[in-house]
Amino acid sequence: xxxxxxxxxxxxxxxxxxxxxxxxxxxxxxxxxxxxxxxxxxxxxxxxxxxxxxxxxxxxxxxxxxxxxxxxxxxxxxxxxxxxxxxxxxxxxxxxxxxxxxxxxxxxxxxxxxxxxxxxxxxxxxxxxxxxxxxxxxxxxxxxxxxxxxxxxxxxxxxxxxxxxxxxxxxxxxxxxxxxxxxxxxxxxxxxxxxxxxxxxxxxxxxxxxxxxxxxxxxxxxxxxxxxxxxxxxxxxxxxxxxxxxxxxxxxxxxxxxxxxxxxxxxxxxxxxxxxxxxxxxxxxxxxxxxxxxxxxxxxxxxxxxxxxxxxxxxxxxxxxxxxxxxxxxxxxxxxxxxxxxxxxxxxxx
Ligand code: AQP
Numbered sequence: 001x002x003x004x005x006x007x008x009x010x011x012x013x014x015x016x017x018x019x020x021x022x023x024x025x026x027x028x029x030x031x032x033x034x035x036x037x038x039x040x041x042x043x044x045x046x047x048x049x050x051x052x053x054x055x056x057x058x059x060x061x062x063x064x065x066x067x068x069x070x071x072x073x074x075x076x077x078x079x080x081x082x083x084x085x086x087x088x089x090x091x092x093x094x095x096x097x098x099x100x101x102x103x104x105x106x107x108x109x110x111x112x113x114x115x116x117x118x119x120x121x122x123x124x125x126x127x128x129x130x131x132x133x134x135x136x137x138x139x140x141x142x143x144x145x146x147x148x149x150x151x152x153x154x155x156x157x158x159x160x161x162x163x164x165x166x167x168x169x170x171x172x173x174x175x176x177x178x179x180x181x182x183x184x185x186x187x188x189x190x191x192x193x194x195x196x197x198x199x200x201x202x203x204x205x206x207x208x209x210x211x212x213x214x215x216x217x218x219x220x221x222x223x224x225x226x227x228x229x230x231x232x233x234x235x236x237x238x239x240x241x242x243x244x245x246x247x248x249x250x251x252x253x254x255x256x257x258x259x260x261x262x263x264x265x266x267x268x269x270x271x272x273x274x275x276x277x278x279x280x281x282x283x284x285x286x287x288x289x290x291x292x293x294x295x296x297x298x299x300x301x302x303x304x305x306x307x308x309x310x311x312x313x314x315x316x317x318x319x320x321x322x323x324x325x326x327x328x329x330x331x332x333x334x335x336x337x338x339x340x341x342x343x344x345x346x347x348x349x350x
Contacts, residue, residue: 004033004196005139007040007080007130010057011048014064015224016299017204017214019306020270021145025196027069029143035075036137036331037065039324042080042087042129046122047111059320060310064227066323067309078327080133085335089132090125092342096162097128101154107147131155135190136335143196146203147213152195159190166345175341189345200269200276207241210259228307231300238264238296243288250284252276264288268295271302 006026008018026037039061041054051057058079065077080086102108102124112119122129130151134142135158142152163170163186170176170189179188206212206223214224222237229237243260255262255276262276265283268291269276283291313320343350 001032001034002141003137003139004029004035004141004143005038005134005137006143007038007043007133008061008064009040009044010054010061010079011044011051012057012216013224013226013228014061015204015214015216015226016267016303017145017224018216019064019068019227019303020199020201020204020267021147022143023064023068023070024270025143025199026065029141029196030069030071030075033141035070036139037070037075037077038133038331039065039077039079040130040133043126046120046126049120058324059317060314062320062324063310063313064306066320067306067313072323072327076327076330077323078331079324082324082328083136083332083335085136085332085339086129086132088339089136089335089342090129092346093128093131093135093158093162094125096165097131097154097158099124101157102127105154106150127151127154128158131158134193135159136338137331138191138338139193140191141194141196146197149195149197152193155193159188159192160186162190163188169345169347173341173344175345189341200274201263201266204267204270205259205263207237207263209242210261210263225299225303227303227310229303230307231304234299234303235296238292238299241292243292247285247287248280248283248291250280252280254280254284261288264291264295268298271298 006022008022026035029035039058041058044051062077066072070077105127108124108126111123131154134155144152160181166189167187171187176187176189179186179191181192204214206214206218208220208223218224222240225234225237241260241264244258248261248265249255255265265276265279269279340350
């Protein structure tokens with residue numbers, strides 16, 4: 001079975017972008033894969049060191065996973081800091097990766113802003129830790145939103161450089177396998193990770209500006225739908241969402257240069273588990289005054305059971321903590337094995 005890994009940062013309110021770009025895919029992948037889903041708390045201190053209630057934020061992401069339908073008995077749900085091997089492998093990857101690779105990351109540039117010298121070293125090294133999160137399990141498939149594509153390419157570069165730099169030692173320790181990368185045969189310890197990004201809403205955009213990603217850090221709460229929003233708030237935000245004055249087109253090509261229309265149609269399609277073409281075959285020619293109420297009904301019907309279940313789970317912190325603890329123990333067993341082999345390959349005595 002392919003091994004799937006992904007993570008979500010406990011940095012505040014989850015929004016529809018996190019749900020459609022990531023969590024909904026996590027749920028679908030459970031059927032035919034072995035999955036590890038992580039609350040990446042080590043990542044959450046890279047941009048902002050001090051959090052008002054980090055334990056509560058960690059629990060709320062775990063609650064969102066479970067309320068959305070992830071089965072923590074069949075799969076692994078845990079928080080990153082419970083398995084120290086993530087940070088240990090990240091250190092090795094910090095020595096594999098080049099500073100120039102990190103400097104080119106658009107997320108670093110966006111989050112560091114103009115005052116780059118003052119960004120934390122952790123923010124610069126973020127992709128190295130992300131590569132370690134995935135590769136410490138030697139996972140191959142990573143469901144993420146489109147914004148994480150560049151980081152996954154970097155994870156492949158790190159894996160490839162490690163495989164090549166340690167080629168002889170991987171052979172000597174008998175820990176590698178023969179794979180093909182492009183047309184090249186490589187004797188590899190780390191696999192090449194495959195991003196799973198597709199679907200009708202790989203990048204959910206702000207409801208106020210169809211050219212900006214929906215994000216937790218947007219100062220306008222009207223720009224996003226939070227998983228904890230009630231039906232009335234969802235309805236208000238969709239009604240107020242920016243649109244153009246034209247009717248919806250009948251074909252997907254007609255969405256070109258209409259970012260707000262494209263975004264709302266993509267959201268509808270993702271929530272309904274269908275394609276944008278199918279949505280337009282139903283709503284093509286209709287005004288937003290007809291489409292928006294239908295989108296409100298759909299969003300509320302999908303999200304409100306999740307919100308209610310999240311609230312119920314959050315009331316029983318012992319239950320959530322027990323799930324995270326058990327997941328952490330199971331994850332640690334696997335990570336320990338990889339880290340031991342990596343130590344042997346590098347030559348650390350143990
Ligand atoms: N707008 C989005 N559309 C699709 N997918 C998205 N993701 C985030 N935003 C969108 C995906 O959600 C997963 C978890 O993301 P994260 O924990 O890294 O959070 P983030 O990307 O930091 O979330 P924000 O809202 O974008 O935070 P800020 O405002 O800090 O930048 C990932 O798979 C991500 O792709």
